[in-house]
Amino acid sequence: MRGDFKKLSEIKLGESAVIESFTDDTMKLKLLEMGCLPGEIVTVTRFAPFGDPMAIAVADSMLSLRMSEAANVLVSIRS
Amino acid sequence: MIKRLKVSLVGNPNSGKSTLFNRLTGLNQKIANFPGVTVEKKTGSMTISSSDGSDYQIDITDLPGTYSLYPKTLEEQIPFQVLCDPTNESHPDVTVIIADGTNLKRSLFLCSQIVDLKSPAILVVNMMDQVTKSGVEINFIRLSKELGIPVIPMNARDGDGIDFLKNAIISNIPVPELDFIETALLAPEVVKAIRQSVKLNSNYVAFQIANNIDQISFFNDRQERRAQIKEILNRHGFDHSIMQATETLKRYEVISQLVKQVVKAKNAIPSKEKTFTRKLDNLLMHRFWGYFIFLAILFVIFQAVFAWAAWPMEMVDQAFTWMSIKVHDALPEGVFNDLLVEGILAGLGGVVIFIPQIVLLFTFIAILEDTGYMARVSFMMDKLLRRFGLNGRSVIPLISGVACAVPAILSARTIASWKERLITILVTPLMSCSARLPVYALLISLVIPDHKYLGIIGLQGLVLFALYLIGFIAAMGSALLMKFLVKARERSYFIMEIPVYRMPRWKNIGYTIVEKVRVFIFEAGKVIVAISVVLWVLSSSGPGDEFKQVKKQLETADVADTELQNHLAAEKLRLSYAGITGRAIEPIIEPLGFDWKIGIALITSFAAREVFVGTMSTIYSVGGNDEDIATVREKMMAEKNDKTGLPQYNLAVGWSLMLFYAFAMQCMSTMAVVRRETGNWKWPLIQFAFMGVLAYISSFIIYRILS
Incomplete structure (x- = not known):
């Protein structure tokens, strides 16, 4: 099913996806601590006016991250 | 007899930690730096009288906000060093953990780590008014039993629960007995070997040491110990990134179960704060209006520091002139008189003159920070300023620098990354400050002819504008240069929480201003004099x-x-x-x-x-x-x-x-x-x-x- 994974940075505004895994170890730890756990639903809520960084809603809070950072988060879109 | 207790406050950013700190200590607080690093250390004290008549003097340290004990930034190293190292000068007798009741899961993560350190701790669940309003009930008795530490519901804004907390602090709470997760199982040999090598309170401290062997101050004077433990880690092939991830997932697994047991969302209403925040963000983070409003706010701040501050500054100036004359006339002529008037008094005047600007600038900054707007500024400006090695928040210091670099540099504290903060501090004095204006005015009138183009555009005005522009370009150019020259102490992240909008807490803002002025007078002031x-x-x-x-x-x-x-x-x-x-x-x-x-x-x-x-x-x-x-x-x-x-x-x-x-x-x-x-x-x-x-x-x- 790996083929169905997308990068979080590729998710469009307003769309939701499920966190699957991370491709960068240090960032993985940081995101895990903040509650971005595999299985959690993320919704892309906003892009900064120049398209970067992005804001996501996840586990009761709103987080911001740069596109380069979001590219390290693999998500899947489940219907 | 007065008993003394050391207390540390620890919690996630935006959990209301500083409000609680201000509630407990009032104005009995001091800001200094933690030894060796430029991370702000807020300490304060209070006295509590117990029912049996004994008095307690409580020394409170407010630790920088963090999501976990694992240090990622300079600031996050502090809670780790203070809580894990019993030899640290701030190591507490009681740790008070502040949780955001509206985001209990994430708050419990840090809490569970501290429980496993096995030293006395109290959990404060803050923002209970919002929790109740959103129709959520928390079973505190159950939560306290499962965690093995006292749990106190609180609303730090209006002080609900403060007295319970005070009583709990002096009630001689025991070391938590339960392990939240069995850390020894994650790396049994390593934990055992470390505990044989050093005397420690718990398995989890040993596990933390294994993960942060290079950072922990514990071994700074005992390098051979550090080498010994590193050898243990190598022998067992300890991979700290896998270990941390495993630990984190394990903790969240237990926390999810726990939250299911203790939290009941009866008729969950979508929180008003969140709906309001979303609506306001549609305007304040709009691709056009967002910048327009930000520009308007900057303009008001600039006006305040540049123009509104002018008359109190004039008054300070006159007061010191008056005092100089009085002192000069009152004392006999001589070297001592001159030293007092032209040296010391002039120096003091030179310090006090900055206070109006500092007060005004920090009133604005504290409001923007406290309401949650500053996080949005960061978000909107990040892409533009990142290229220059600066942070979204560098905008405020840079713009304030046009009035005066002194308050501007003090305001760079809000930038979390050390490298970005340093670059901001280094380039801000290149912005044309108001003290350059008299110099420019004199020189322009001296060498630039008073030509007019198209009848209205004066050459002298153009030159003045060019000088401001040159200052700005030099600042940005230098920032770009320093981006490559300054070494980063840590990896720069932009992963941060965007908090919901809140009403500013005027008391907090008052404290911030008093502290900034105090620090400026007593630390920078003496050098200036x-x-x-x-x-x-x-x-x-x-x-x-x-x-x-x-x-x-x-x-x-x-x-x-x-x-x-x-x-x-x-x-x-x-x-x-x-x-x-x-x-x-x-x-x-x-x-x-x-x-x-x-x-x-x-x-x-x-x-x-x-x-x-x-x-x-x-x-x-x-x-x-x-x-x-x-x-x-x-x-x-x-x-x-x-x-x-x-x-x-x-x-x-x-x-x-x-x-x-x-x-x-x-x-x-x-x-x-x-x-x-x-x-x-x-x-x-x-x-x-x-x-x-x-x-x-x-x-x-x-x-x-x-x-």
Whole structure:
């Protein structure tokens, strides 16, 4: 099913996806601590006016991250 | 008998930690830096009387906000060092963990780590008003039982629950018995080996040591121990990134179960705060209106620091002038009198004069920070400023720098990444501050003709605008350069929480302002007074009999004969140490078109750039009066170069001098503040050298081109 994974940075505004895994170890730890756990639903809520960084809603809070950072988060879109 | 207890406050950012801290300590608080790092350390104290009549003196340390004990940034290293290392000077008797009740899961993560450290702890669940409003119920008795520590519901904003917390702190709470997760199972051999090697409170401390062996201060004086433990880790192939991830997932697994048991969402209403936040963000983070509103806010801040601060500053100035006259008249004439009035009192005046600007700027910044707007500024500006090695939040210091670099540099504290904060501090003094304005005004009127283009656009105004622009370009260019030169102490992240909008807590804002002013006066202030005294000595005393004679003549001269007085004052300055230094550096500054008179002004105006005008007045025997600027200009215009016989202040010298003042670090107050904010003299000296070289080269080039 790996083929169905997308990068979080590729998710469009307003769309939701499920966190699957991370491709960068240090960032993985940081995101895990903040509650971005595999299985959690993320919704892309906003892009900064120049398209970067992005804001996501996840586990009761709103987080911001740069596109380069979001590219390290693999998500899947489940219907 | 008074018993003393040490308490640490720890919690996620935006969990209401500082509100609780202010509630507990009131104004009994101090800000310093943690030893060795420039991370703010807030400490405070309070007394609690127990029901049996004994009094407790509680020393509270407010630890920087963090999501976990694993340090990722400089700030996050502090909670880890303080809580895991029993030899740390701030290591607490009781740890108070503050959780955001509206985001209990994430707050419990940090809490569960602290429980496993096995030292007395209390959990405070804050923001209970919002929890209740959203129809959620929390079973605190169950939560307390499962965690094995006391749990106190609280609403720190209006003080609900504070008394329960105070009682809990002094109630001699036991060490938690339960393991939240069995850390020993994650790496059994390593944990066992470390515990055999060092005496520790719990398996989890051993596990943390294994993960952070290089960071923990614990072993700083025991390097052979550190090497020994590293050897253990290598032997067992300990991979800290896998271990941390496993631990984190395990904790969240247990937390999810726990939250299911203790939290009941009866008729969950979508929180009003979140709906309101989303609506407001649609406007404040809009791709057009968002910037427009931000620009408007910046404009108001700029107005405040530039214009509104002007009249209280004028009052401070007048008050000190009045005091100087009173003190001067009250005491007998002599060196002591002069030192007191012209050295110390002038120095104190130079410190107090900044207070109106600091108060105004920090009122705005504290409001923006407290409401949650500052996080949005970061978000919107990140892409633009990242390229220059700056942070979204650098905008505030840079814009404030146009008024004055001193409050601007103090405001750079809100930038979390050390590298981005440092670069902001280093380049902010290049922005054209208001103290440069009198210098520019004098020089422009001297060398730039008063042409008008299209009837309305004046050439002089254009030059002034160009000077501001040059300052801005130099700041951004230097930032870009430093982005490659300054080494990062940690990886820069932008992963941060965007909090919901909240009403500003006026008390917190009041405390912030009081603290900023206090820190400025007591830490930067003493350096400013000291340098002021040194400058006074340099310009008021001199070697040799000639100086003494002139001084005596000046003292006995007829007060009515202003011409003689002014002449003698100029002579006195020329013969003083400052004058001698000015003449001594003439060969160095000659390639820039400067003579020794300008040399003297360069030295004296280190006190503050606008002193240039006053010094020029003295040198050209005009007297120190501000109204005489027109006369100074005439005198300077008439000045001939000794060698060429042409006017000394031609276009080339004028531009050379203006660029010099645009770039050089001619401000002792700024240097004092940079020292305080970076922790030592290294960075202000580097900054001084960098700006000096930039000024010298630019002035040299422009002088060569124009002459």
